[in-house]
Amino acid sequence: MAIIDLKFDHVSKRYKVRAERDESAASGNPILRKLQSLARRSQDFWALRDVTFEVERSEALGIIGHNGAGKSTILKLLSNITTPTSGEIAINGRLSALIEVGSGFHPELTGRENVYLSGSILGMRRREITEKLDQIVEFAGIKQFIDVPVKRYSSGMYVRLGFSIAAHLDPDVLLLDEVLAVGDAAFQAKCLQRITDLKHGGKTIVFVSHDLGAVERLCDRVLLMQRGEVVASGPAREVIAEYQRLAGSFTASQPPPVQAGINTRRVEIRSVTFRDSLGQDAPAFKTGGPLSVAVEYFAHERVEDAVFEVFFYAGDDELHCQLTTESAERRIDVEPGGGVVEFSCPELGLQPGIYHVDATVVQREPLEGIEWQYHCAMMRVDPGRIVRGNFYMPHEWAIKKEPVAGDAAPEGALGQIVSKI
């Protein structure tokens, strides 16, 4: 029977959230108001509900889900930053979290001093740090700067040193957050290699990420979290597909877990739907293929000069592109009632991957945010036109008549170079 390295046994976590202040009932006296707020009953928010799972030795478990689904609460409980409200967690062996790189760095101290400081904060002994110092510095590639205060470091050097310390912790169980998105491409590849090595070295890994591609590459098994509960568990490919099915298009009957920022409710976005060329809901699209995005709204009042926008974020939460109705010539005056804004793209420029989608309504003049559905939908792009680079650029091509070798009057610069050769 396999050895269990990590076990969540009916774990729940409750946060107390103080209710929003009721303006009308609030007293004018600030001290009285403060006392009232202290006396007010706080509301319970269950970040995790009865979560049970196990991770076997040298297994890599991925945890995916929307923002607010409970992923980071699991990380916080595992790394002992906060305690569960009920249930029990058992960890077999030494656990390290590769969560935040550069934790505990002090700008005035040198790189070397910070390695000792950060290393001890992460639970390493001084002797251990001394043994690994050369490796850490080597891995970060900052050998000549090790005795320079880190405030003089570039942000890249800072992040590399931070990751390097954490990567040399030598734990039995390793927790990974979105750490793979640090440094430049070469360093990222190095990080991924290091983690793969750790995995092959028999480490047990728990990986929490939005980057479904990375989760699928690294993890044997995946948990899907939704509103604090485990809703699916199984082989990475299947659970990720399930997640995409659940979270493809967004419909307001199922409110998004997080509604960040502005929301004046003058205009509500009711749904965001992705369709293919035939106007049918499609689960996935192809690079270079057609895409149309329908944003269904309901306006409670008239909004003059409104702008609808749709944003596409990659797994690392980097904005990749945006669709907008903003234009100099045309303006949209939204009348009360429902409607649909449809964007159509003949050739999709996004590269294969999973994208989180935000939809917003903004009033242009005077500038005011009216509605913002944060990460409300998800779209998968499958390989279509295979191109390298960051995005696919729609293009056509044609062959022009080649200059004939030995021709007396070669045309254009290209022809001249060719003729010299």
Place this chain on the structure above:
Amino acid sequence: MPDASRERRVTLIRPPALSLGGVLRDFAKLSHYRDLLYTLSVHRVKVRYKQSVLGVAWAVLQPLSLMLIYTLIFSYIARMPSDGIPYAVFAYSALLPWTYFSTALVNSTNGLVSHADLVTKVYFPREILPVTYVIAALFDFLVASIVFAGLLIYYNVQLTWVALYSFPIILVLTFFATAMSLLFSATQVRFRDIGVAMPLLMQLWMFASPVVYPLSAVPKWLRPFYMLNPMAGIIESFRRVMLQREPPDFTSLGVALILSLVLLAVSYIYFKRVEATIADVI
């Protein structure tokens, strides 16, 4: 790592509950992190002086300048009695332990809140943060003691074997400072008022302790209450063994010791209770 075959310990994470076993486990954890305690304490001292021109001299300047001011005010202007000891050395002998206590307490009170980014991201026994401020203040105390030695020579004060009592006295003071640091820093997490009230509180506390005046100036009827302030017994005892060649007042020092130990236990348990949810609140 060479000890790849090291034994694995099973860690259990449960809802916070008070138990003797829990306290013992906390101590075991703290012992595992003793290197962090050391590194962070050294770091406190280093960072404090790294970018200042006067460097470590600041550890001396604070009690020294206070001594000069108080000597001017209380000796030349107010003619405060000082048990027949030159006022400058009289005041410094109290400012030395007092500055240790107040530096430790003022800095550690903010210790958890100012490390909020760390506290919400990495686990380590949180009591290390306030305790390192106490250790850094102890370092300052040792540096400032050099000036005290100079003053003793200048005023030709002879030390006798009773001066050795200063070691247990400073130990009691360290217990008390640690207890207060744990209590204040944990409370500051939820009620930031503590940090704001700190300068005023320390001012009041200093005048409630025999720093600028001798204990003999306190009315007899008031003394039983007055001595409930552990700092009163500690400072008075320190002054007696250093300047007056008398053994400490064992009653008041004993009261200070018992109070410190009880407070240390209570505030440690309180601190660990707060620690359990600190990342949710901070």
